[in-house]
Amino acid sequence: MARSHDVPHAERQLRRRRRVWSYLVLTGLAVFFLFPLVFMFVSSLKPDGQILSDTRSWRAFLPAGHISLDNYKGVFARVPVGRFLFNSILVTVLIVGLGLVVNSMAGFALSRLRWKGRSLVLSLVIATLIVPFETIAVPMVYWVAHLPTLLFQDGSLVYDIGWLDSYKVQIIPFVANGFSVFLFAQYFSTIPTSLDEAARIDGAGWFTIYRRIIVPLSGPAFATVAILTFLPAWNQYLWPSMVVQDEKLRPVMVGMQYFFQDTTAWGEVMAYASMITIPVLVVFLAFQRAFVSSVAASGVKG
């Protein structure tokens, strides 16, 4: 870029013109991608009447006029949104956390250990990749409604049927993930096996090798899987909308839809939407480099 002095004048001008065009197009697109979100944040601060009257002008995108946090207070007064946030955080953390453990162990077993049935399991894991969740959602409701469960009730253990309306029905079906297993196996197979052999001569068992050697060397794989499973877990909607009726167990996205259905107060809807969007945006902006490389890694398999 610094070698411009030996480039002929005409070409330099052409390049500059092209750069100006690039910036114009990029800026236009940035406006296209940002305006709905700016509108959402700004509207969440305005009274309903003003939101509607402002749509006629640029004021729709400006925090002007009567600005307050009243809508946010209104949301909290109307629904237990704190509880919804807690539920979503709990479910997401457990899906991602348990998923990292379970899927990386399977990835290790499939990529570095020899055992009978390994190739069968590997093809089973790959076969799961072609099943979109939407195709099994309906039979899965029937399935979890008939699964046995143990409950603590009044100090004694009670046997019951049905997983509906629980945390576990939101978590356990999504812990194992074929794509995560696949990404781990792929990453682990790039680590030289001489490390395992050396550790085994030193007397290490396979689980120790996994925990002490492979896991510490695989930071990027864990980050990738964590990011790729975090978003769908936080955004879960179809599944909890079918299996969770109890408001106390409801996650934020389903809560948002319920909230939206029984109100015409757009300011409060925008406040709710902002509240569940901001945490994710903050995480994204803080780790944007990791996000970008995770998405890129998900596409490498081709």
Add this chain to the structure above:
Amino acid sequence: MTATHRLDGTSAASDPHDVPPDKDSPATTLRTGRRAPGRARRAEARAGIAMAAPAVLLLLGFLIVPVLLGFGLAFTNARLISPEPTRFVGWDNFVRAFTIDPSFFHSAINTFVFAAVVVPVQAGFGLFLAVLVNQKIRGVTAFRVIFFIPVVTSIVVVSILWKFMYQGNGLVNSFINSITFGAWQGTAWLNNPSTALGAIIVLSIWQAVGFHMLIWLSGLQTIPGELYEAARMDGAGAWQQFRNVTWPCLRPTRVFVLITITIAALGLFVQIDVMTQGGPVDSTTTLVYHAVQMGYRQQQIGYGSALSLIFFVIVLIIALVQRFLTRDKD
């Protein structure tokens, strides 16, 4: 535990195929003798099975079993809660879908129209964005981040937000009104059967295109710069460079983008559920929405499973056809 593993470790090292026999080996090795390799292998097998087991059992329990169960339920009249016992009804559910359920037909058409527009437009738009943000100019990372922001925004939030903007007196109409100087008043996009699906297509692309931009971008960045230099040397312009260098080099990325967008587009559900509930007059109902509507909301698990199975077969056929069409010809 540790003791066995230590034995295995030592004995594996004394495996006659790997290491020449050592006369001065420690007693443990002598004691385990020739059976050591077998024992090491058994320990390895045990470890492999134990470590794969949690994921395998969960995948069996919450993916394979539901798939098989769905197959079975599709041929029954099962309901979620029912006093009557579940009965085998043969092909009745499929006959019902194809002959007497007009909503199924509409949902299939809408799903295909949605996918037929979204797949090429989103893939092309994503590639255009990727080429733009692949330039070596200042601040380009910020643009990548901005274009990706809708992807990390929940589709539920996005749907509600756009529903508000699509209202008769909403932002979209007042924008159209102002750029046409009031010549066109616009419409309540989601209430009009002829515009509702189109409106949903626009916001779906807006939300998801950033993801595929990044996939394309990672493909673009694997193309060696020398290829472009060589092309320039031969006097190729920007378009020719794209045609003869970029496009052929993106082959593997293209297949991935094509298949992932197709599967995602065919699964259209949330936007419909939040914005239109399939209406007006079935103009936005989709295969997945219809299956959930029947199988869950109306509690007809059997019929819903049959619809899901039809959807699954369609996805499978389309994915296989795409694989076949984009296969390596050499």
